[in-house]
Amino acid sequence: MSKLITISLSPHLHSQDSTKKLMRGVIIALLPAFAISVWMFGWRTLIVTAVAILSSLLFEFLIQKYLLKKKLSINDHSAILTGMLLAFCLPVNIPLGLVVLGSLVAIGVGKMTFGGIGNNPFNPALIGRVFLFVSFPVKMTSWPIPMGFKTALTDASTGATPLGIITEGLRNEETIDSIMKNIPSSMDMFYGKMGGSLGEVAAIALILGFLYLLIKKIISWHIPVSIIGTVALFTGILWLVNPEQNADPVFHILTGGLLLGAIFMATDYVTSPMTPKGMIIFGIGIGLLTVIIRRYGAYPEGVQFAILIMNAFVPLINSYAKPKRFGEEVKNG
């Protein structure tokens, strides 16, 4: 039987790309940021990430095998990616139980309830992260100061993120100039020497990952560039209008989860629009919402919420932002 000739419709060639390869590509792109965070936050980074990845895989396996009784898709590496992204937006001293809980919510609620990969409207890792953030705000916002392997995981050495410092300071009616003295320099932030989640601190590593993704053509530039551009523009205007109350654009881009969100979270295939036009609309939306939440909201950081909110608009964007059809505009010349 195996010697029978195969018949199928054209094309008879395939690019040999696979979901697995794409997911692996994103994971590779995350590695520089991972390396820096190990260097900054110490061994616990490894433990948190490993727990997140393993528990994501486990929950995906258990749910598919026993709850949904579907074909297993554990091999496509998407659960590894989800776990990794989840770990990247957690503080390093988080209790491991919460990491497992976050994975359960990310995979169980964020992904499997909608039918598994390809069908989830919201980014699963962000669902997990926001769930933890809203349920355990104290545990989720005690950021250790990065000191490399010497990082002591006691409460005494925790501080706030730069964004937290600014929000807190503004609430206490200080001016930006006086607050700025308390936060790291732009250069330090660029290398990741600031308080924050595992993977979001090192701008340089994230940008390196972005370049890798672009070269490998795993993502296009549209979403990250439009998000960062919008944030820069919007905060720039605010800063020019009132430098007393607003931080400068460079600060906004380098702090918080903006780069991680823009490069790795917002570009998640399943939950982002499919045409370049749609991607830019999506990116601008995220950029605007992020700045609004950061500046006027109660939370110091707004990227995660902004992405989740815009995720909800993706089907709408997809049905309006159509690619330019060939032969749509008739030009004779």
Added chain:
Amino acid sequence: MDSILLYTIISLSTLGLVAAIILYFVAQKFKVFEDPKIDLVEESLPGANCGGCGFPGCRNFAEACVKADNLENLNCPVGGNETMANVAKILGLEAVEAEPQVAVIRCSGSFENRPRTNSYEGAQNCTIVHNLYTGDTDCPYGCLGLGECVDACNFDAMYMDEKTGLPVIIDDNCVACGACVEACPRDIIELRKRNKKDRKIFVSCVNEDKGGIAKKYCSVTCTGCTKCFKVCPFDAITMNNNLAFIDSEKCKLCRKCVVECPTEAIHEINFPPRRVKEEAKAEPKAGLTEQISTKNSDN
């Protein structure tokens, strides 16, 4: 506090009142008159919206019934005569009795009877394969086995038999809506008269190739040998393009043709066993195959 409560109640009530008034006038303005009989008829229908009557849904059928002068050509195959009698009663018309029908699959090209000559890869959809080529056997007429008919069935009356690769109809569930007939790109499924005790005799083949060619790729093809045609005492069998067809209206279920068929292409179903054994049709007929040469009209 009291005043807030009061204001709330007053403002919400006013809002509700205004909305109600607007709704009332809008409803008046856009009111469409509909014959109340349509609703009555629709209620008496099964509500499956299967399209078996030839209308897109039950309501469209109900509208057609109400508009019609008589109920000829209007039949709900799902509800059957009982439903149509109810409809007739509502409308004060005379019910037209329709023969209950059942779908049959006119192909027996199982893996065993019809060897696979190539392997198809790609979208599992009969129409796609049919448009591409003859399918994974050499028979250009037979079942492709990808189950588009099963997907089309709304009544759980079909399933794919894993062993044979052919769809099977569950007579008890089949309402003869015709969805599978429509779905099959090769016109293999036919709606036939439902006889007593679901007895059926039919030619389980739609192959129009000449006998010699067809036998090469399928052992249970109709070769067009005309034996059944000759033996039928009721003129129920017609020969066309090397293919026998039994008219279910004329067939009296005498089973004479079944024995004659050299390739077992004629099936008898739900009959009591013959004297020999249940599978009477399987009685050996060694000398018969040489008779395949066709005396019939060759078109």
Added chain:
Amino acid sequence: MLRSFPKGGVHPPENKLSAGSKITVLDLPKTVNIPLSQHLGVPAVAIVKRGDLVKTGQLIAEHKGFVSCNIHSPVTGKVLKLDKSLDSSGYKRNAIIIEAEADSWMDGIDTDSSLVKDFSHSSEEIVKKTLEAGIVGMGGATFPTHVKMSVPRGKKADVVILNGVECEPYLTSDHRLMLEKGEEILVGLRLFMKALNVNKGLIGIENNKLDAIRNLTQIASQYPEISVVPLKIKYPQGGEKQLIKALTGREVPSGGLPLDVGAVVQNVGTAFAVYEAIQKNKPLIERVVTVTGKGVKHASNFLVRTGTPVSQLIEAAGGIPENTGKIINGGPMMGKALNSVDVPVVKGTSGILLIPADESHREAVNPCIRCARCISVCPMGLEPYLLMTLAEKAIFDRAENERTMDCIECGSCSYVCPANRPLLDYIRLGKFRVGQIIRSRK
């Protein structure tokens, strides 16, 4: 910066294994099987009967109506039968089967290979002779050429484009023809331009055929109105609409024809056939066919009479390799998988490709992850993932609004899909159903 079409496209590995092998004439087949429908349009009507003796080049089936095509006998011999015979899809179609005895040509056909350049024919004469010679588009679409040569009233062509792109991987028949029959092809192009009353000719060739570009550019220097344009390598540049866009910047409107933007596109093989028909009085009974594949011993380009069984071609190229898993009539991107090698070469057969078993299977289908690669590679600016879903769910009215009929079936979407989804399979289903709906509306 070389020219190309702007949107979409893919870069499958080229694998032009037979590019270096010269066109060789294949032996006459013993019997030829000539389907009556080798072209798009109404099948031809046989005018010979069983037992008739026919000569090479004799008309054996006549065109029926305008969009139809004459068919000539490729051999000298006796008509064995008029019967149904397997076509490349395995269905039976009407065909004439002739037993070859010799190869004596009809009177008036010039079989000499010397170059003739006679441009004295009138436009009508050229169209009439093309119709008589039974020429079809040789790129694979097999649209009758005389129809493309006749401009309907109210339309005006101003450029004739010769398609020497051959963007399909593996195939080299056009490439070899451009190298070996360059002069003839250019005469053919001149004849096209005369028939259509056009004084601009363009030849588009992809940049992977530098020798062909050099050859044709040099020959074209004697005709100032003809220019050869090298193009960036990108599939599906050989698509009519893509080629017009790449060469002239004009976009054929949705549902329109190239003539709507004043262009007529012809394959280089067709130009050669027209040259032979007009200058040599020779009907279309032979063509160049590439036989290739990774396991094939001698990947070759054969000059083959139509009606020759594919098995004879494969035999001449060294036989079917042990581990062959798929036999394709045409190129790997748009060709048709064959069920049997007994089918004949027809006017539109550009190549026979043998694919090893380990490359001939499709991977398991996974859920769509909406990576949007299909959208970014679609040269027609469609959304293949959406068209597939709509066809799968039988929402054909929306599929029509999403312009499923614009799809040129190039297969780029299925080629890139990381989830191995059968995008084009279902889009074809959608096109088929939408086509039915459109026809029933009329």
